[in-house]
Amino acid sequence: MHEVREILRLESVSLTYQAENGEVRALENISFTAREGELISIIGPSGCGKSTLLSLISGLEAPTSGKIILGGKTGYMLQKDNLLDWRTIRTNALLGLEIRRTLTDESVSYTDELLRTYGLWEFRDKHPAQLSGGMRQRAALIRTLAAKPELLLLDEAFSALDYQTRLAVADDVFAILKREGKTAVIVTHDIPEAIGMADRVIVLTKRPGRIRANHQIEIPPDEDGNPVPPLKRRNHPAFREYFNTIWKELDINV
Helix, strand or coil: CCCCCEEEEEEEEEEEEEECCEEEEEEEEEEEEEECCCEEEEECCCCCCHHHHHHHHHCCCCCCEEEEEECCCEEEECCCCCCCCCCCHHHHHCHHHHHHCCCCHHHHHHHHHHHHHCCCHHHCCCCHHHCCHHHHHHHHHHHHHCCCCCEEEEECCCCCCCHHHHHHHHHHHHHHHHHHCCEEEEECCCHHHHHHHCCEEEEECCCCECEEEEEECCCCCCCCCCCCCHHHHCCCHHHHHHHHHHHHHHCCCC
């Protein structure tokens, strides 16, 4: 039987930084783990430190105190797809490998396989401007997956899309992450998106961000044993209960 590994552990992580008006406590005493294949949503009031938390996990910033333990490579996916207009979809997907100097026959073959599997192979020679927002975001995810990261960090990755496209792309990305067995930490300000995308939702308080609640999202798989995708989850009776609970927890006056 395959042993489920721990990919990420945060132990009492805090961050304080100096601003023009004095010391700012951004995050305080954050502790949680993420296991292999687990999708975790982070949600909280504006300015509570959600994106800062991803910066700490990725190593872009160092915590003031506490410990962050990673079980492997990390891939980062931002709000904008950041595809280069002058490169084709295929060469955009290979860009991360070029930067890391890991462009080998094997890594190129794996990237091409991802493009085929997720419906972009026939568009491989197109440029980003010729693709829809949803397809561009899928290409950005493939670029991230090409390096075979053990942990993906998604920072408001769908927020630049219109509402209808956003719903479709959330389903797309969820399916890809589950099929590839990836672990991901997903920052969002959207409660339905947080519940729909995740196995677990962590709710942060207003600044300094602390963990207010940690919800295991228990929505059974479909009749074929597959995870229910985000859009269909919204019709599950438990969805409204999770929504109402998290909505109250996000009320900054509570």
